[in-house]
Amino acid sequence: MAATPTPLLLLALPFLFAALAAAQPRPFGGAPPGYARYVTDATATGVEEEYDYIVVGGGAAGCPLAATLAGPGGGRVLLLERGGAPAEFPALATAGGFVRTLALADPSPDSDAPAQAFSSEDGVPNVRARVLGGGTAINAGFYSRAHPGWFHGHGEDAEVPDWDMRLVNSSYEWVEQELTFQPEVHGWQAAVRAALLEANVTPWNGFTVEHVTGTKIGATTFDASGRRHSAADLLAFARPGRLHVAVRAAVTRVIINPIDPAARRGRSRPAVAAVGVVYQDRLLQQHHALLRPGGEVILSAGTLGSPQLLLLSGVGPASDLASLGIPVSVDSPDVGKHMFDNPRNGISIIPSVPIDHSLIQVVGIPSANGTASYLEAASYIVPVSPMLRPAGPFISPTSPLYVTMATIMEKVPGPLSEGSLWLSSPNPMETPSVRFDYFSRPEDLAQCVVGVRRVAQVLQSRTMDIFRSAAGTSSQGRRGRARRDFRIVGATLPLDWSTNNTAVADFCRRTVATLWHYHGGCVVGRVVDKDFRVMGTQSLRVVDGSTFSVTPGTNPQATVMMMGRYMGLKMIAERHSRRLVNTSSYSELQE
Template sequence: MAAISTRLYLLFGILLVPSLAAAQSRAFGGVPPAYARYLVDAAAMPAVELYDYIVVGGGTAGCPLAATLAGPGGGRVLLLERGGAPSEFPALATAGGFVRTLAMADPAPESDAPAQGFTSEDGVPNVRARVLGGGTAINAGFYSRAHPEWFRGRAEVQDGEVTNWDMRLVNASYEWVERQMTFQPTVRGFQAAMRAALLEANVTPWNGFTVDHVTGTKVGATTFDASGRRHSAADLLAFARPSRLRVAIRATVTRIITNPIDPSARHGRSPQPTIAAVGVVYQDRLLDQHQALLRPGGEVILSAGAMGSPQLLLLSGIGPASDLSYLGIPVSADIPDVGKHMFDNPRNGISIIPSVPVDHSLIQVVGIPSANGAASYLEAASYIVPLAPALRSSGPFIGSSSPLFVTVATIMEKVPGPLSEGSLWLSSSNPLESPPLRFNYLSRPEDLARCVLGVRRVAEVLEGRALDGFRSAVGSTNRRGAVRRDFRIVGAALPVDWRTNDRALADYCQQTVATLWHYHGGCVAGKVVDRDFRVIGARALRVVDASTFSETPGTNPQATVLMMGRYMGLKMIEERHSRRPVIPS
């Protein structure tokens, strides 16, 4: 997700969610969304049912994956989503609801809020999606493809040969997503000023509008259309064949059902699988249990995200044997790296209250200073929020007791490909609870050094003349006696000697670190899954989501996770029929 300071959300109020009927009326003009034809509340599902594919998690990867598997050449598919439908939450429908949605993030396991809050063991607030469409239903809508090196970095050696992603199919899968749910934004106001400020700070060249990852300053795509309505991964479900797809909402998977494989029957991959997935158990909102079982040749695919997928493997006895035994969970497969190698891109930024009214704008313009990976990515957003009580006690807001709203603009940097890593573990057998995890932000000196460079670049952007129109009327006098207008800063201010004092900037990085909601890992490829995203040591079980990434792709991962769902669906259909897929036009 694109970024606004998470800590600000804890100060901002929440809005109540109207009924489903009112939500549909507001978000879709009274017409139910196209995906509604597939929806079933889990409480109305049969106790036992058979499917060719069971996809766990109706999010960024799960929706395009399920839609593809239930399309031409596919089979009967069940998509299980623990949350409700986007149409139940009107705040999700427009960009203006982005802050409100995150403000009402509720950590309670029993809540039906579309965003579930959690705080890492580092003390950094975060959020995970709990709604059909996943992160695409609650994020800031910025869409940009992975950098080419990301795919080359995922080449693996198999039988002495290097195997890469099929880039023809990758590009076709990107294009399929983009035809359905991306748009070129109209850049104006603060975003236009940000574009000029990046170029003034020598984040060049100017690349115009492109979905490609390119060095310099560019405008990326958005998932909000010209009328301001959000398009999420849930919309992609409309491309499934209705007779083949069922989507159960408010369905929480509690474990994967596995059977041991007789050693005499093992064949194929190396290492030899020792267990086979045969289905899943899930519970509905009334806590009644259901089973979804596989037909012969079927598969269970986890697309529950970087927290949900490793958590479910652990709950199913797939993970480090010593940890599972300590928790009293029967061990099905000893895979030591489940839950390990968790990463989150640290974000630091500066928030200001502009001196003039600005439009509400989420991420549209980004700066990519270099192609060598040593520099941070830069982006900005402006948004309207209720004024925090702490700010009412200063300046023109003194004595105000009525609700006040203020526009805040944030310029931020993201450290790409952090080396600092953490882990996730179980503290409860309740699948509704978020498992504890620690990211160890900026614990590696390389990451801290990159943050220092990134924050310094943010400061340079703020120093440029392109943003002068947003400075306050109050200024400070320099040594020559000239008055330079200052920004009204929200939160921590930069050290005065930020140009030269690396230590002070490092302290600033550590004190103000926040998340960009791009956390990943826990089921990393090469350690938990193989090159085809099959769980190592298991048959009929895959993980297809960002938990398999050791590095987040590009400035924002949603484009690549969406592509991944479509890509793997086509590859699995190819395997099903043992022929190369016909790439859709």
């Protein structure tokens, strides 16, 4: 299904490079980041080294996981990140660099850009992170915990981990103490807050990191000075000497070997185990990182990277692997299946009055049961596109180079439309193919219709009148008084949006975009068990959003970072339990 991208970023993409090239933010001074002492380029790592834990992917889950495993009670940890470090890209440090980073995303696997562009088979443009910190280093910075019901399952046949909620909450708090801040809400965000309440997205909840019904201000990962904090900052909590972080280290496969039947201690145990990984540096030199006895490989490479690496390593549908000439280690038909992306649709305007640049701070959650679409808003400074100039009197050939575009968007929270991921080739440097099949289920389309109508209601509120065009056509208001129209960018809703389901559904299909919250591919109960171990293997886990069947709340980054900390603590506890058992058994033998 080909889709027309939303205008917020994509309409102006061809013009962003030249217009923003001179808009580099000034780097922040001061000491180097806390993670710097652990980081080295992969070219400086050994050809073969041994570790207790090998974490693949230095993103939202991988950074807190590696820091925890290299902390008290942990072991020697290697964290492998295919991209560079955030400090190498000054634009990432500020909220103003958000648009620029996405606009300059490079699809090439050889690029140094911190964001990699790709398009799904649906025709929807997308971006995946390629930098230490992962999505937390390039996103809009919004932070909010998961919906409480998320921890208890998403349907009768869905399996979920046995979450220890005390440990969940303490893991959230550990992240929040370092990375989150209360934003100052004014200008556009304050207007959106008032408009949501006027549109009956109530109650007003003030500032909170909890997922609550109504309108709220969420936390941000940008501090009071405007500096971004990312998951990479959590690496500073590792113990010196235990953590090694290799950047520009592209993992090509997990080394999976058969287990000696005599050592399996029973027929029900897996027949294969992960013993290490192969990765290459930017000079194409191959490196082997191997596990010490009792060690583990943990994939935290994200929704695209983790299932891709399992497939490349011979864990996946046997027929698919055989067709690509990949030796089969485990026939696991659900690897790469059950992929989901939350459809995003919105309406963008060019306000008639100057407004501030703001990323997402205020959200509206209309329903307590988590089924209604979430609403949020942002405003961005973008260059004027020539294709906008003839569209009306607000933009003329004498317009300034830059214009502020504001948007209100809705996100379908738990889409039922299910896609899949597959390898187009056995080349590990290629982005895998993925199709999300947006709106293939009528329930998702119905949710979008309701959500888009809510966006329209917010724009129709009296609070938003100040942003209507000072010149142009007028329409009849609800009280019979003429009201100026908005200067809409891109697709517009039909005049009968409040009653015409078919027309609004067509709007949803034509303007569907991603909010970069895609998940699945290594879902719990199908590919990994409740402890995130890859079923059919030993010493191999997946700890990231690819294990989710439903995205956790308005934004997943809080929960993915919590998950990294949580699983690090759980794995350390498991390791100590095994040591106690082994010590006890040895003592009994000695007696």
